[in-house]
Amino acid sequence: MRVFKVLLALLTLSIFIACSEDEDPSASVSVPQQFSVDIPPSLSSAAATGISGREGDSDEVIEGEDIYEALRYYIHLGEQSAEILEITLIIASAFEQGNVVAISFVSDDDQREKRIDLVENVTRGGNDYQYEMTMVDTENEDLALQLLWNTEPVEGIAILNPYNLDRSDEEATQDAFYRIDYTEDHPDYEQAMTVSISGAEVEENGDIDNLKMFAGRNGDIVEVMGNSNHPNINIIDPDFIGGRNYAFVARGDEVSDVAVVNLWLPPSDVSTNDFDAGDEYSVFSVLEAEINAVTDGFFTEEEIASILSEANSPAYFNSSGFITSGVDNKPASFSDTFVDLTGMTPFVPNDIQNLAVDFIQ
8 A cells, every 4th residue: 555645645635624615514523632552663663674585694694683674664564554544533633623424525546436424323343433434435335444433431443445545546455454443441551552454465575465463552661462464475495385474572662762572483374372482483493494494404503593693582672673682682771571571472373364354334
């Protein structure tokens, strides 16, 4: 999805609605001020790099930056998707300012008629909501956007299908959906969101198709747990098939901008999320197995340990990226409490492989 084009379309639309003179009866709408959780830069990076397709360097060590930078990009992808959906609130706010409950317009992008409706007091998926805003492509009444929310406490769901938002976007596929579930009434966090993406075609590091990521905030601390699915990924072994998940748990501090991460690389069909830092799906174990597969056991255990000296768990970050990894290498500025990720788990890889987001009836 071309992010900036979608943002521009939504922003332009909100201005159009707010200024429209073709208004339906007045609407009194209470719109949340926030609908996503900000993630510290130590955990979120727009740089789309990683170990897939890596050429290596002269020191014969697979760098921690190569291993983990891709993960920060996948977290950024989830965060960015949430921010895009959050911008749909601008449309709801424009309804409030323009006293509008319904409007039709022809999109400047695909020259197709769209209609936006705002209704109150609806039940969707067995849950009650104060407000629902929808956008449809009117030719077949195909939904492009669904926004559901309550205000006391603030909670809701936003779902976007880019294809029906802009049929002229050649990068948009009919099966791609982006969803955010947001709440300020979570039992363990002041704010929490779950971002779900299915049917995407993101071509970095093994063609991401699905992603699910939870983020919860208490004060300056943000905890993130999730998986991205990569059906065509080849890390080192070109004969590996079937796809892998990047499965992770992480904690970041927004003020000091440091973070700690545990990462696993299980095959996509694994049906458990009961991982341990040293198990067969840890970064170290997966890379060791793939190196041995392509070299037919050429390296000794000591040589493997040297090559993968930055592939241990957990990994430590600051705003510039990877610092170091391994329990014994914990930076002095990281407290024992901060790096203890006990009780945090990613999702089940097979569930993410088969994830299918859709609108709520």
